Amino acid sequence: MEIKKINFLKSYSSVLLLLGGIIIGSIFGLVFKEKVAVIKPVGDIFLNLLFTAIIPLVFFTITSSIANLEKTEKLGRLFVIMIAVFLGTLLISAIVMIIAVYLFPIHENIIITKVPLENIQSGSVGDQIAQLLTTNDFYELLSRKSMLALIIFSFLIGFATLQSGEKGNAFKSFLDSGNEVMKQLLTMIMKLAPIGLGAYFAYQVSYYGPQLFGVYAKPLGVYYLACIFYFFVFFSLYALVAGGKRAFVVFWTNNITPSLTAIGTCSSIATIPANLDAAEKMGIPKHVRNLVIPLGAPLHKDGSSMSSILKITFLFAMFGKDFTSPSTILLALGITIIVSIVEGGIPNGGYIGEILAITVYGFPMEQALPVAMILGTLVDPIATLLNANGDVISSMMVSRFSEKTKW
Template identity: 60%
Template structure:
């Protein structure tokens, strides 16, 4: 019981804050608008911290790579498998949203600021670049800042020993802003509680139906993906023998991921599972640790669900090709970025809200959904690494790898 509370205490505290805020909103109605500034302060802290946090996380991880490591066939296959499975889970979720729409009865929240629609070419230019360096420091330029962070990371790597001091600076900045984010999130139960009280008091209890429908869709998609698509991947990797190897070996990692709510904590169980499946050590020892950070099928599903809900709540269409393409790109980006950051899912929410130009009011609904789906997301994130490693082995070692 103590371990359960330790692993889930962050979620428990957030749920207590959300519940308390909901009760206040139901009891006092629009009078709880007085609490909105508390929620605004919490959101402002988050938006202020996210830019340096993501910059240091990306640039330091690239700057600290070993430049002598060359991309092998296995690394190339691993990248393709990770990308493909994340996109497949996202596309499945988009299809599910169109079959079972969650937006039809969602009450639209009036926008507090106008979102200007520009031609697609201008939108791409604005998202990927800025005209001035200082504009990179704005949360509205998150994608441009991420691209710049990648360039900084590789430039530092190329500079070698001459940039040793700068490399240490990036590493130190990464550690510092991880702690900054952890400290800010300690205010989460109060900040989200205040904001949820405001939303329930002003927009009514119909919000609960919004979350119930989105959560039902999320857990349904995840259960389907976990059973059928993981079985399909295992079959592609090794036929019926692959299926018989995968599911028995995957039981302990599944229990570990749900019990710890952490992909990182599931790494030892995943390593042992891959050993039982007969996967070579040189693949397992690279794929599992990197997968825990970079490969997140569950987060992919939740990203699409959160985007669809936020779009519906603000009366915007989630059907156009440019919106869906950007959603897929953001999903891949979130999967990569959030792995090395505490409460990384919340950073992902900040990213897509900034990329689409939504106001701060869009963040609490996305954070609430992210909190409620975390156990199932972790199950898919963590155990998806095992079946992905099977696929990597199949395309690296050949179809007879099980023999």
């Protein structure tokens, strides 16, 4: 029992420290009011470090992930089915969250800032799409305002490296090394998060007052209820699709250990061994589980998809914008898919997705990112549960569609 307690505290130490920093900063803001403006530069330094690390981190993460895929015809059909299942469940989870925020709307009375939105260049729809997806010069990719263009470019570089075969091995090694270095850099920067966000929140509380407290309660309640509903109802439906009542029983009988591991470690990557063991007990073929689960851990995240929708709707309410237009919702669905891919395998990788959403919608980064980061921290445990368990149920469906597996 003592060992489990220690492991739990270790797994959640970063979350607890971050929440502690925010709480202490809030107290400082309430007590010292405008005097805490002197520590605002501490928060600015943290955010600036995070902003500058994002661009190379996104590039190396995506390119190295694509470059390390194995090109084999045997896995071609399996890979296509797996991607279809991943995309399908991601979209379903996002739609469930959209319905939840419509049934329990986050109203505009939570507005905590009057900062205007960043200017977005006007033009025809085609011009705006071209500006969103590409840049006309390489150096413009290095701006966080071109995040989506950078992601597309990174995918292309990754596939080009993959197609280069042995001649591209040296470049692939460079990408792998760069990916590891940038992951370590982000880990180092995030050690400053309790102090940086604490200083930021102290200033926010002193400036905007106690109305900040409680604004997160409703969105968090909506998110947790939606996730619990999705976990039990839709995972059960997925199991039925994978093989009827027998698959339903097999899934829920073997799902306890992976679930507890996901909640206990707060990491999809750390849950891979438990997921593989459960998949073996379920009777999922080895070549299926050994592809879907390890690849799903960084690329397939139902919980992150739902949290992405929550953060976007919260930011829209925060800045008094309307989230109901079809184009806004379609763009949000596209962002959730990209976020699921981009953040995989990166410590605190959800922040990259948050920056992408903030950039695409034109919210002021300095105001929107800390709020999105706080929400991301608070939803992390149950998001990890859906992320990790989604790989197990996806492997069942992939096995059913590709191998006609019967349980």
